Amino acid sequence: MEGLQLRQVCASRGHREVLHGLDLAVARGELLVVLGPSGAGKSTLLRVVAGLEPATAGAVVIAGRDVTRLRPGRRNVSMVFQSHALFPHMTVAENIGFGPFVRGESRHEVRERVARAAIAVGCGLLLDRRPDQLSGGERQRVALARALVREPDVFLLDEPLSNLDAELRAETRGELKALHERVGTTMVHVTHDQVEALILGDRIAVMRAGRLEQTGTPQEIWQSPATTFVARFVGSPAMNLLPGEGPLRPPGMAADPERVVGFRPDAVRLSDPAGADCTGTVYRVDVIGEDAHAYLRIGGDTVVARMPTTTRPAVGDTVAVAVRWDDAHFFDARTERRIAA
Amino acid sequence: MRIDRAPGERRQLALMLAPYLIGLGGLVLVPAVITLVLAFTDYDLIRPPQWIGLGNLAGLAEDPIFRTALTNSLVFAAVAVPARLVIALLLAVLLHRRTTFVGTARTVAAAPYAMPEIAYGLLWLWLFNPIYGPINQLLQIGGKDGLTALRRIPPQWLTDPTHARMAIIVMSLFTIGETFLILLAVRRALPPQVYELAAIEDAMSWDVFRRITLPLMAPVLGLLLLRDTIASFQTSFVPALVVTEGGPPPYATTYLSLFVYRNAFEYLRYGYAAAATLVMLALTLVAVAVQWRLIRRAQRLYGL
Numbered sequence: 001m002e003g004l005q006l007r008q009v010c011a012s013r014g015h016r017e018v019l020h021g022l023d024l025a026v027a028r029g030e031l032l033v034v035l036g037p038s039g040a041g042k043s044t045l046l047r048v049v050a051g052l053e054p055a056t057a058g059a060v061v062i063a064g065r066d067v068t069r070l071r072p073g074r075r076n077v078s079m080v081f082q083s084h085a086l087f088p089h090m091t092v093a094e095n096i097g098f099g100p101f102v103r104g105e106s107r108h109e110v111r112e113r114v115a116r117a118a119i120a121v122g123c124g125l126l127l128d129r130r131p132d133q134l135s136g137g138e139r140q141r142v143a144l145a146r147a148l149v150r151e152p153d154v155f156l157l158d159e160p161l162s163n164l165d166a167e168l169r170a171e172t173r174g175e176l177k178a179l180h181e182r183v184g185t186t187m188v189h190v191t192h193d194q195v196e197a198l199i200l201g202d203r204i205a206v207m208r209a210g211r212l213e214q215t216g217t218p219q220e221i222w223q224s225p226a227t228t229f230v231a232r233f234v235g236s237p238a239m240n241l242l243p244g245e246g247p248l249r250p251p252g253m254a255a256d257p258e259r260v261v262g263f264r265p266d267a268v269r270l271s272d273p274a275g276a277d278c279t280g281t282v283y284r285v286d287v288i289g290e291d292a293h294a295y296l297r298i299g300g301d302t303v304v305a306r307m308p309t310t311t312r313p314a315v316g317d318t319v320a321v322a323v324r325w326d327d328a329h330f331f332d333a334r335t336e337r338r339i340a341a
Numbered sequence: 342m343r344i345d346r347a348p349g350e351r352r353q354l355a356l357m358l359a360p361y362l363i364g365l366g367g368l369v370l371v372p373a374v375i376t377l378v379l380a381f382t383d384y385d386l387i388r389p390p391q392w393i394g395l396g397n398l399a400g401l402a403e404d405p406i407f408r409t410a411l412t413n414s415l416v417f418a419a420v421a422v423p424a425r426l427v428i429a430l431l432l433a434v435l436l437h438r439r440t441t442f443v444g445t446a447r448t449v450a451a452a453p454y455a456m457p458e459i460a461y462g463l464l465w466l467w468l469f470n471p472i473y474g475p476i477n478q479l480l481q482i483g484g485k486d487g488l489t490a491l492r493r494i495p496p497q498w499l500t501d502p503t504h505a506r507m508a509i510i511v512m513s514l515f516t517i518g519e520t521f522l523i524l525l526a527v528r529r530a531l532p533p534q535v536y537e538l539a540a541i542e543d544a545m546s547w548d549v550f551r552r553i554t555l556p557l558m559a560p561v562l563g564l565l566l567l568r569d570t571i572a573s574f575q576t577s578f579v580p581a582l583v584v585t586e587g588g589p590p591p592y593a594t595t596y597l598s599l600f601v602y603r604n605a606f607e608y609l610r611y612g613y614a615a616a617a618t619l620v621m622l623a624l625t626l627v628a629v630a631v632q633w634r635l636i637r638r639a640q641r642l643y644g645l
Contacts, residue, residue: 050537050541051540051541052537052540052541071540071543072537072540072541072543073540073541073542073543073544074543075541077541078541079537079538079541081534081537081538083532083534085532085534085535085537085538087535087552087553088557089556089557089559098539098542098544098552099542099543099544102539102542102543102544102545102548102552103542103543150542
């Protein structure tokens with residue numbers, strides 16, 4: 001049985017439709033990351049699942065139960081907001097215990113569950129503090145504990161890591177994954193950070209303009225992006241996408257304006273003049289520690305290459321460009337969909 | 342650390358502040374000091390004031406009318422101030438969402454505040470008329486022989502002392518426009534995620550109000566309580582003057598402000614009135630001090 005299922009879900013904001021008939025199934029205990037740029041409808045998707053916004057068409061099914069017409073409180077979901085939404089006037093313990101308390105559980109039971117949830121996320125020593133006495137990371141933990149205390153059917157996480165600084169984000173990412181493995185609850189995690197998606201997700205659903213572009217394991221998303229949008233969105237720097245009639249195309253492929261050729265920056269080699277496909281001019285080099293990204297102009301197109309910093313070219317150099325064509329992707333220029341090589 | 346200012350800038354600042362400072366000094370501070378001094382004199386606005394020390398205060402302590410006025414003012418403050426605040430809060434919480442006709446409803450809630458006080462008083466004089474006034478006409482629906490449906494005599498708003506006090510309080514309950522607008526703005530500024538979270542946790546609306554809305558709005562409510570308490574000695578003035586004229590006997594709606602006004606400008610006992618003003622000021626300070634302590638304690642409790 002599925003932990004969460006969306007069937008042909010539509011949703012609107014004002015008069016504008018933001019979700020166009022979404023079909024999505026999340027297995028029980030799975031961690032699904034919804035990935036997309038801002039404005040893609042990721043947050044709306046989450047809010048429709050939680051019941052904070054109505055589905056104008058279709059059905060939301062949680063743990064086999066059609067909840068489309070139920071109010072948020074009856075769906076047995078937990079949500080972590082980007083802003084954490086902690087109650088500023090309550091202690092950490094009161095924040096975590098708010099749900100069980102208002103649902104009328106006994107004082108004793110609430111205290112026990114709060115302690116258990118707090119220990120699970122590592123904020124057991126903060127229970128008497130107030131939100132304004134906590135750091136960003138600690139608030140994050142409290143928000144997680146508050147979601148955890150309910151033992152919900154589905155966890156909904158709306159960009160919970162985007163308010164943290166880079167180091168803390170990496171650390172919390174790992175803890176979140178470990179937490180998911182421990183509690184084994186179905187999780188839907190929304191993010192615009194493709195690294196986060198690749199690291200965290202059992203599966204990734206890539207969204208664009210209210211539609212699903214592709215759903216698959218991180219490896220599938222990386223190795224065989226279904227559309228040019230996914231190819232460009234996942235990976236940094238983005239995959240090179242060149243028209244099929246350009247100078248850079250695999251040996252044996254005829255010039256074909258109906259096709260788009262894609263290859264990742266790692267597949268570009270600049271050092272090998274022997275088997276070079278063509279030459280290009282370097283117009284920008286970014287150095288990120290041991291990594292360097294060189295931006296080349298080849299005819300009218302731009303190609304990014306990635307290499308160790310030690311072997312980087314200089315700006316203005318004319319270099320021989322070779323591509324490892326085994327890793328190339330091909331897309332239909334009109335539909336933007338993937339086609340077999 | 343101080344920031345160095347150009348000499349011209351300093352002069353410019355002084356020039357721009359001058360109108361306000363001169364007004365504040367000439368129209369507020371100087372008269373206040375004069376009043377303070379006059380409180381210890383016998384002065385009828387005609388002959389020069391004569392120093393009588395604490396004579397005025399001793400006179401006040403024995404004056405039954407002053408004691409009635411004091412009680413009236415305190416009762417008015419104790420009943421009207423919290424009631425006005427509660428009504429404004431309920432309206433703000435009720436009308437903060439964007440729904441059909443909410444704009445109209447907000448305008449209606451705020452409108453009486455925009456009315457000139459005298460016109461407002463004259464309007465209520467008609468509303469309260471015991472025979473043809475709409476309020477008593479409504480109360481008589483279903484009854485006969487001029488009695489209400491419960492076979493009671495309808496309230497004699499302007500002639501019965503208790504009913505007259507109630508009437509002044511009832512009048513004050515509708516001029517909450519400003520408080521309502523402040524609370525509406527505060528409510529609308531509360532973070533929506535907090536409420537969405539409460540909805541996900543299936544909190545009932547009473548719990549949401551009691552555990553989230555009320556504590557989050559508490560600092561502003563405390564401030565408004567202080568402000569309205571200070572103002573309450575004055576808000577009863579116009580209604581008492583226009584609608585009930587301080588009566589019905591025995592001085593049922595003579596509040597401190599009206600007492601001061603009558604003594605100063607009708608009986609020409611200016612020094613006596615100044616002493617009463619001093620008492621009013623002292624009472625206000627005590628009330629504010631007590632409330633301030635209560636508010637601070639509540640803030641510590643909630644860690645705000």
